[in-house]
Amino acid sequence: MKHFITNLALLSLFMSCSCGERWQSVHPEGMEYDTEKYIELFNGYCRSGAYDSLSMKAREVFSAREKYYDDKKLAFVAGLMATQASIFLDDYPEARRYIDTLSKMDEWEKYPNLQAMMNGVKASYDIKAGFDYPSALIHLTEALNYYRQNGDALNTCTALCNISMIYFIRRDTTGCRYAREAVEISTGNPDDPYMMCASDVVMSMMSLVKKDYAAVEKYALKAKEYADRYGYSLVYSRIYMVLSEVAMQRGDSAEAERLLDNGFKYASHSDPDFYFELALPYGRLLMDSGRYGEAEAFLTKTLGKIERNGNIRYRYQVLELLSALYDMKGDTDDSYRYYKMAVASKDSILNVNKDASFNNILDLYETASLQNVLLQRKYDMYVIAFVCILSVLAGAFFFYRYFQQNKLYKELIRHYQDYAKRTKRLKKYLNSDEDHKDDGVADEVLFSKLEKLMSEDKIYRSNEVSLDKLASMLGTNRTYISRVINRYADKSFWGYINMYRIADATSMLSDPDNDIPIKNIYEILGYNSPASFFRVFKDEVGCSPSIYREQVRRMDERKGIL
Structure with a gap:
């Protein structure tokens, strides 16, 4: 049987x-x-x-x-x-x-x-x-x-x-451990190659969330071997999607585009979600390549397809890309308009209470008898919902308006505080340089010299800055300086460089007398393309440069009025 x-x-x-x-x-x-x-x-x-x-x-x-x-x-x-x-x-x-x-x-x-x-x-x-x-x-x-x-x-x-x-x-790396266990189980049951293929694909996708690109490529290529051997055509779109991310990380945009094109060929005959999973990296690829016209046409077409198919889970992500695209083009009004649309779309499908419930369920799953806990959880959710709905309805409208207005402000303030703390720490190291020398603490002395290169010489503004170049300037080797950065800055080399670059960017954007076009700032800071600058800035600060400048200046105006 x-x-x-x-x-x-x-x-x-x-x-x-x-x-x-x-x-x-x-x-x-x-x-x-x-x-x-x-x-x-x-x-x-x-x-x-x-x-x-x-x-x-x-x-x-x-x-x-x-x-x-x-x-x-x-x-x-x-x-x-x-x-x-x-x-x-x-x-x-x-x-x-x-x-x-x-x-x-x-x-x-x-x-x-x-x-x-x-x-x-x-x-x-x-x-x-x-x-x-x-x-x-x-x-x-x-x-x-x-x-x-x-x-x-x-x-x-x-x-x-x-x-x-x-x-x-x-986009939560917690899922890696579940994917890893799935790979272990499927590996122990080689009589089902489809499950081995599927678990490898899932592991490659979770590795992408973790930004472990070596693991992404490893598991995706293993999955592709199974797909090629047994004709599992359904998995190809996701395999090509994750491999394109690896290619983009390497800076090989031509290979990334080829992989995405292959993915689209398979996605067109399967679940519509597969198309949208490919559309997001393809839109980013066009933007990173400076093909703004193509990017605008493609993302607008994708947004229309989302509206027709009702795939609203991807709507806010496409709107975010359009906001970033117009930001790169220097169109602040459209950028801000799409940004607000993205926030509204995201809030419509992501619920704070559901997120809290999700995390609580996971805690129970990890620590108790799952069968009994989940049964009890069902009853608890009904009771809690009945009690909460009366109070939530009364305050929902006012809270929503207040939250929407202040969410970005709080995020900006938090990043300001982070950079202020970081600056204070740098000054501490710089001022104590002589003491470090007296103590003979070689690592701290090296880090102090490095901080001077960054804060005084602004070496991070060079687009040719590299770990080898810094090591040569400081008379040491790349391994030693990388270790010192990890120890004292708690960052990778590029994380350390980007920290200074983005701090510099926020300073320029916050200056009411500095009206330099945002699209020109990336050259000053040493980035090779505006797309790289916009992406790093968004990751570090939480919004695009133009929105940051606009909101900070609004905050300053309010302070002046007060």
């Missing part, structure tokens, strides 16, 4: 969920063969990304479910597969109807493995249709708990991959 294979459709995931139990059917021999034949057919559609075909065939079987009154397993499987196909195709009303119909069917208790699959499908629906991460996590951990209890290694691996993907969407 063949293994029963099912698929969890979480967030356009391509992983299969391989129920390790063998099919125990009471059907006559002919029906048993038909059941296995359908299962194999459904899985073939899933693994090849043929969701239209899966939807039609699963709907056909599910609609004829009365034929299977003596054993409902095939009806359940067909219904779950039809639900999954609807989610992949972004037909959420249809998926909701399937879920409601399946929930009303009896005899589920006979098939606990299908109940676990139902949890996976519900998790997919929760996130894609409602961005409800806590509810999705409850469903996934219930499934995971069942698989662990039954020693089902492959389905445990799948549940871990799906949990990892929630973290990928949230």
